[in-house]
Amino acid sequence: MKNTVLVVEDNEMNRMMLVSFLEDTYQVLEAENGREALEILQNSRNKISAVIVDLIMPEMNGYEFLKVYSSSPELLNVPVIVSTGEEGEDVEIECLGYGAWDFIRKPYNPHIIRFRVKNVIERSEFYLLRQLRYQEQFDTLTGIYIQNMFVHQTEKMLKENPDTDFMILHFDIYQFQVYNSVFGRREGDKLLCHIADLLRRMAEHVEHMTYCRIEADAFGICVPASVGDEIQKVVEYFQKDFQEYQRDYNILSNMGVFYIEDREASIPAMIDHARLASKECKGNYIYNYYIYTERMGEDIQEAQKIVNDMEQAMKEEQFVLYLQPKYGLTDYKLAGAEVLTRWITPDKGMVSPGKFIPIFEKNGLIMKLDFYIWEQSCKLIRSWLDRGIEPFPISINISRVSMYNPRIVEEIHELTVKYDIPPRLFQLELTESAYTDNPETIKKAMHQLQEYGHTILMDDFGSGYSSLNVLKDISVDVLKLDMKFMAASGSENQKRSESIVANVIHLAKDLELPVIAEGVEEKEQVDFLNSVGCEYVQGYYFAKPMPVEEYEKLAFV
Numbered sequence: 001m002k003n004t005v006l007v008v009e010d011n012e013m014n015r016m017m018l019v020s021f022l023e024d025t026y027q028v029l030e031a032e033n034g035r036e037a038l039e040i041l042q043n044s045r046n047k048i049s050a051v052i053v054d055l056i057m058p059e060m061n062g063y064e065f066l067k068v069y070s071s072s073p074e075l076l077n078v079p080v081i082v083s084t085g086e087e088g089e090d091v092e093i094e095c096l097g098y099g100a101w102d103f104i105r106k107p108y109n110p111h112i113i114r115f116r117v118k119n120v121i122e123r124s125e126f127y128l129l130r131q132l133r134y135q136e137q138f139d140t141l142t143g144i145y146i147q148n149m150f151v152h153q154t155e156k157m158l159k160e161n162p163d164t165d166f167m168i169l170h171f172d173i174y175q176f177q178v179y180n181s182v183f184g185r186r187e188g189d190k191l192l193c194h195i196a197d198l199l200r201r202m203a204e205h206v207e208h209m210t211y212c213r214i215e216a217d218a219f220g221i222c223v224p225a226s227v228g229d230e231i232q233k234v235v236e237y238f239q240k241d242f243q244e245y246q247r248d249y250n251i252l253s254n255m256g257v258f259y260i261e262d263r264e265a266s267i268p269a270m271i272d273h274a275r276l277a278s279k280e281c282k283g284n285y286i287y288n289y290y291i292y293t294e295r296m297g298e299d300i301q302e303a304q305k306i307v308n309d310m311e312q313a314m315k316e317e318q319f320v321l322y323l324q325p326k327y328g329l330t331d332y333k334l335a336g337a338e339v340l341t342r343w344i345t346p347d348k349g350m351v352s353p354g355k356f357i358p359i360f361e362k363n364g365l366i367m368k369l370d371f372y373i374w375e376q377s378c379k380l381i382r383s384w385l386d387r388g389i390e391p392f393p394i395s396i397n398i399s400r401v402s403m404y405n406p407r408i409v410e411e412i413h414e415l416t417v418k419y420d421i422p423p424r425l426f427q428l429e430l431t432e433s434a435y436t437d438n439p440e441t442i443k444k445a446m447h448q449l450q451e452y453g454h455t456i457l458m459d460d461f462g463s464g465y466s467s468l469n470v471l472k473d474i475s476v477d478v479l480k481l482d483m484k485f486m487a488a489s490g491s492e493n494q495k496r497s498e499s500i501v502a503n504v505i506h507l508a509k510d511l512e513l514p515v516i517a518e519g520v521e522e523k524e525q526v527d528f529l530n531s532v533g534c535e536y537v538q539g540y541y542f543a544k545p546m547p548v549e550e551y552e553k554l555a556f557v
């Protein structure tokens with residue numbers, strides 16, 4: 001493949017001469033003035049290896065061409081040779097100032113021209129190579145190492161200092177995209193360059209230190225870790241500087257720490273561990289760094305395993321219904337039960353919903369599980385009815401995530417139709433905080449379900465912030481008040497929370513809403529609830545969640 005040379009010359013005679021000198025070795029393009037030349041360059045920038053430009057031309061002369069050229073960074077790798085006549089040294093000086101690479105003089109000497117063109121092309125290729133090599137090592141924005149080089153340098157540093165303990169830090173700016181949108185991308189870039197400077201300055205004071213920009217706003221550091229409070233110092237170094245750097249915005253960093261024990265382990269894996277730890281910070285003021293522990297990795301692995309196992313588990317019917325009885329408080333008579341899911345695995349035994357439900361909620365699998373549990377519950381009611389039993393109602397839980405299913409009302413309705421069960425036996429629990437997620441949709445859905453004959457229980461009432469507000473304009477039928485949100489008995493705040501519970505129950509009475517107190521564990525709680533007129537209770541004090549057969553024995557004697 002031939003290199004391409006662009007000849008810019010208005011005089012046809014001169015142009016033809018230049019072309020004839022060069023065309024054996026190069027592909028030659030021609031332009032009659034500076035403007036044409038720029039157009040050609042802009043359209044085929046990467047293909048042009050050198051430009052020969054005459055100074056005196058109509059429309060856009062050589063000087064004007066050079067002016068544009070010198071202010072276009074993308075063109076600077078293309079060498080420009082200026083062709084001069086009698087103009088003398090001053091002209092050359094001016095051209096050099098605009099970044100001209102070399103000169104040829106009229107009348108043309110073909111040998112000189114060929115050499116000069118060959119030379120500038122070789123030189124430019126050399127620069128390009130060097131630039132590429134630079135980009136392989138350094139981050140173009142901040143000028144510090146990129147991760148590959150950091151890994152390299154860190155490996156070397158660890159080898160050369162076998163007796164020093166090291167730690168790897170990963171840090172980024174909390175909600176950097178917010179910073180970008182408040183101050184603009186330019187300022188965002190400036191902040192990143194500022195951080196690079198901070199790292200450079202820090203490295204001046206730390207004997208052994210490597211650092212790099214990992215990506216976007218994430219940076220990596222490796223420093224000795226012999227002194228206990230070293231991380232604290234690093235964190236303070238950044239926090240202090242950030243406060244001064246941007247006074248009207250709180251720049252917070254997430255710092256994750258990984259102590260290197262096994263020096264043979266892969267550095268990128270160590271960076272990953274530090275990154276994982278940094279995720280724990282979430283912009284927290286007080287705990288602005290986290291140290292990696294094995295647990296963090298295990299949690300993620302475990303979550304992944306739970307997700308992988310779910311489909312199979314559903315097929316093998318590993319998800320089973322447990323029922324926790326509810327009682328009337330005045331007569332201690334059974335009044336119904338709540339369906340609580342248990343995952344019974346062949347190898348790990350019983351996994352509690354507190355473990356897998358949050359994971360399923362994150363990835364949406366919860367919709368599947370919820371529906372499965374609802375269907376199993378309907379089947380259960382059907383089997384009772386078939387056996388001639390008149391069952392108490394049971395309540396199922398609806399995840400807040402399931403509320404995003406636009407067909408939720410239909411799906412629940414279709415279930416009751418399919419198994420031919422009276423909707424009043426199939427009660428629905430929805431957590432209070434779900435109402436604040438998207439109040440309008442939920443209000444409507446809950447209302448429709450009530451119309452179908454379902455009872456709606458507001459779960460975890462008192463755990464959110466909007467409880468009392470929400471009550472005004474949502475139609476629920478029962479409040480569930482969780483005693484675990486109350487202060488422990490004997491504690492300083494006990495009186496206060498008792499008075500809150502008492503007030504809530506009064507308010508509920510005004511609104512004609514029955515209250516179920518759940519999580520009731522102690523006799524004192526029972527007495528107190530009795531004294532304030534609570535109607536229903538559910539909790540370990542009365543009965544724990546139990547397998548269906550056990551519940552049946554209890555309920556249908």
Ligand code: C2E
Binds near residue numbers: 352357370397538
């Ligand atoms: P929840 O709906 O608030 O259910 C009450 C939880 O409190 C249950 O925990 C129950 O076993 C526990 N509990 C009952 N009485 C006591 C007590 O006296 N003391 C204490 N400390 N705890 C008591 P569980 O079964 O571990 O379920 C935890 C959460 O998982 C439930 O909270 C519910 O939000 C969710 N969950 C359970 N099954 C399902 C389901 O099928 N679908 C959905 N979406 N969520 C479910």
Ligand code: CA
Binds near residue numbers: 397429459
């Ligand atoms: Ca519940």
Ligand code: CA
Binds near residue numbers: 518
């Ligand atoms: Ca609850």
